[in-house]
Structure formats: structure tokens, C-alpha cells
Amino acid sequence: MTLAAPRTLTIATRESRLALWQAEHVRALLQQHGHAVELLGMTTLGDQILDRSLSKVGGKGLFVKELELALEQGRADLAVHSLKDVPMELPTGFELAAVLQREDARDAWVSPHCAGLAELPHAAVVGTSSLRRVVLLRALLQELGRSDVRIEPLRGNLDTRLRKLDAGQYHAIVLAAAGLMRLGLEARIRHRFEPEQMLPAAGQGALGIEVLASRPELAQALQPLAHGPSWAAAAAERAVSRTLGGSCSMPLAAYATWVQAPAQERLEAGGTLQLQAAWGEPEGEPLLLRASASARVDSLAAADALGVQVAQQLQRAGARGSGPAGHASAPAA
Numbered sequence: 001m002t003l004a005a006p007r008t009l010t011i012a013t014r015e016s017r018l019a020l021w022q023a024e025h026v027r028a029l030l031q032q033h034g035h036a037v038e039l040l041g042m043t044t045l046g047d048q049i050l051d052r053s054l055s056k057v058g059g060k061g062l063f064v065k066e067l068e069l070a071l072e073q074g075r076a077d078l079a080v081h082s083l084k085d086v087p088m089e090l091p092t093g094f095e096l097a098a099v100l101q102r103e104d105a106r107d108a109w110v111s112p113h114c115a116g117l118a119e120l121p122h123a124a125v126v127g128t129s130s131l132r133r134v135v136l137l138r139a140l141l142q143e144l145g146r147s148d149v150r151i152e153p154l155r156g157n158l159d160t161r162l163r164k165l166d167a168g169q170y171h172a173i174v175l176a177a178a179g180l181m182r183l184g185l186e187a188r189i190r191h192r193f194e195p196e197q198m199l200p201a202a203g204q205g206a207l208g209i210e211v212l213a214s215r216p217e218l219a220q221a222l223q224p225l226a227h228g229p230s231w232a233a234a235a236a237e238r239a240v241s242r243t244l245g246g247s248c249s250m251p252l253a254a255y256a257t258w259v260q261a262p263a264q265e266r267l268e269a270g271g272t273l274q275l276q277a278a279w280g281e282p283e284g285e286p287l288l289l290r291a292s293a294s295a296r297v298d299s300l301a302a303a304d305a306l307g308v309q310v311a312q313q314l315q316r317a318g319a320r321g322s323g324p325a326g327h328a329s330a331p332a333a
């Protein structure tokens with residue numbers, strides 16, 4: 001049976017403020033292209049256990065699985081995700097139909113009292129739960145000779161994390177700038193880390209739209225929303241992570257930028273993509289491995305190949321995958 005394009009597109013979304021903002025953003029874009037769009041809000045298992053250790057029960061995939069079930073059962077047509085939280089390999093039958101133009105990929109320093117790392121008082125506490133931020137912060141602190149500063153876990157959605165900061169549990173916290181900007185919380189950002197200081201996570205700052213692979217008419221409808229250069233950058237970054245073991249919660253950073261962008265933002269026109277990655281030893285002596293490469297890229301496949309190449313450099317230098325149940329950081333999405 002072939003399905004006609006649905007009259008109304010339904011977006012399955014988690015109900016956190018960030019997830020709803022993202023779903024509404026995609027709804028507005030689709031409406032601009034003449035589609036009628038509804039949202040289907042859902043509380044995922046991941047949301048229910050946000051404050052427990054997700055790694056013990058299956059990691060970030062928990063946030064995605066229930067949305068996928070809604071797609072499978074035909075209750076929704078698409079799911080909108082922070083690309084950073086989407087597992088490197090989607091389950092059989094699902095595909096990314098579009099990656100939107102990326103916004104700010106950087107990490108942000110949020111602190112009521114301290115303008116930056118260097119201003120932290122003695123024995124200060126910095127909150128973050130991503131292993132990537134932990135290993136990168138440790139390297140920065142080591143450069144500053146600040147072995148007194150402690151990095152403590154920080155979980156919950158964005159509002160919860162800010163509340164914990166304001167309650168005085170931390171001197172500062174590090175969050176993705178994109179999430180704060182989407183929620184109108186940009187004023188909380190004291191500064192953004194340049195990528196040389198704190199390399200972003202694969203896909204950070206980009207939104208991805210997932211559909212059933214068996215519904216090509218949806219992929220077609222979503223094409224006008226896709227941004228080829230952002231998609232290729234994310235594909236290169238995600239390939240690094242996938243090659244190193246597929247977990248989105250490894251102590252891994254991967255960030256691709258166009259040294260020479262494709263003409264008219266059409267990926268097929270080709271350009272030069274530069275990919276940087278870093279892998280940190282999460283325990284023991286701070287150890288940070290870095291790798292980078294650039295290549296002419298005119299397709300997602302070429303971007304993927306660049307990612308594999310950079311991952312292999314890291315592997316040769318000693319980077320290891322974390323296995324399927326790494327330390328999951330809870331999405332604030």
C-alpha cells in the first residue's frame with residue numbers, strides 16, 4: 001500500500017521546554033512550506049528517570065525510543081531531536097530525513113559570580129555531567145594550574161541545571177549555548193568557549209528530524225528544511241563517534257567547519273570541510289588526544305569518510321570506545 005502525503009504532519013516530541021521549542025520551530029518552518037502540523041507531546045522513560053543514573057538503564061537512547069515507537073505505530077510522522085542526543089546508529093527502519101542549519105555549536109560558561117575559569121575562587125565547584133566537558137575542563141584547569149577546582153556531576157533539564165546553579169550548589173556550570181539561546185536564556189551566558197578551548201560535541205547546536213525509512217514522501221517534504229553544509233558537518237562529526245564505538249556519551253568532541261563553503265549552500269557544489277576531534281582519558285592522569293583533517297566534501301558519504309579517517313587517527317593514538325553503556329549524560333532537550 002502506498003500512502004498519500006498526509007494532510008496533517010504530526011511531530012512527536014518530548015515535553016521539556018527545549019524539546020517543545022524545537023518541535024515548534026520545525027512546525028513553523030513546515031507551515032511556511034504549506035503543511036498543516038500538529039504536535040504530539042510525550043513523556044519518555046528517559047524523562048521519568050532523569051535524575052537517576054541513565055547509564056545503568058540504557059543511556060540517552062531512552063529519550064528517543066518512545067518517539068520512535070510513536071512513528072512506528074503511525075501516531076506521529078516525524079520526531080525532532082537535538083542532533084547531539086541522537087544515537088550514532090539509528091535502529092533499522094528509521095532514518096534522519098533532515099538536519100537543519102546549525103546554530104551556535106559552542107559551549108557556554110554560566111556563572112553568577114565568576115566571569116571565567118580563571119576567576120574561580122579556591123576549591124570552587126564547576127558543574128557538568130558530560131564526559132566530554134569533564135575531560136576538556138580538566139585540561140583547561142591543568143593549564144591554569146588549578147588542581148583545587150572540582151568538577152561535579154550536574155543533571156536535569158536546562159531549567160533544573162540553572163536552578164541548581166542559582167541555589168549555590170556550583171560556582172559555575174557549562175552548557176550548550178544553543179539550548180540557552182533557544183529558551184531565551186542567552187543573558188545567562190558569561191562567555192562562549194572558543195572551539196580551540198572546548199571543542200563541541202558531535203552535532204551540538206543542530207536539530208535533526210527522524211522519520212520511518214519506509215516513508216520517502218516525508219523525506220521529500222522535509223527536503224526544503226535540510227541544510228546540506230550543516231548536515232555534512234554533522235555527518236563527519238557523527239562518523240568519528242560511530243567509528244569509536246557508537247556511544248553519544250564518550251569523552252569525545254568532534255567539530256567540523258567549512259574552510260571553503262559550498263557555493264549557494266548546496267552541498268553538491270562541494271567545498272573544503274575541516275574536522276577536529278578530541279578524546280580524553282576520563283580517569284586517572286589527564287590525557288587529551290587530538291586529531292584533525294580536512295577534505296574536499298560534496299556529499300554526506302564524503303563527509304562520513306572524513307570522520308572515519310579522523311577517528312582512526314584517534315584510535316592509533318590510543319582512544320578507546322566506551323562500549324554501549326557508557327556514562328550517559330541526560331539530555332536537557
Ligand SMILES: NCc1[nH]cc(CCC(=O)O)c1CC(=O)O
Pocket residue numbers: 082083084085174175176177178179180203204205206207329330331332333
Ligand atoms: N545533552 C543535553 C543537551 N542536548 C541538547 C542540548 C542543547 C542544544 C544543542 O546542543 O543542540 C543540551 C543541553 C546541553 O548540553 O547543555
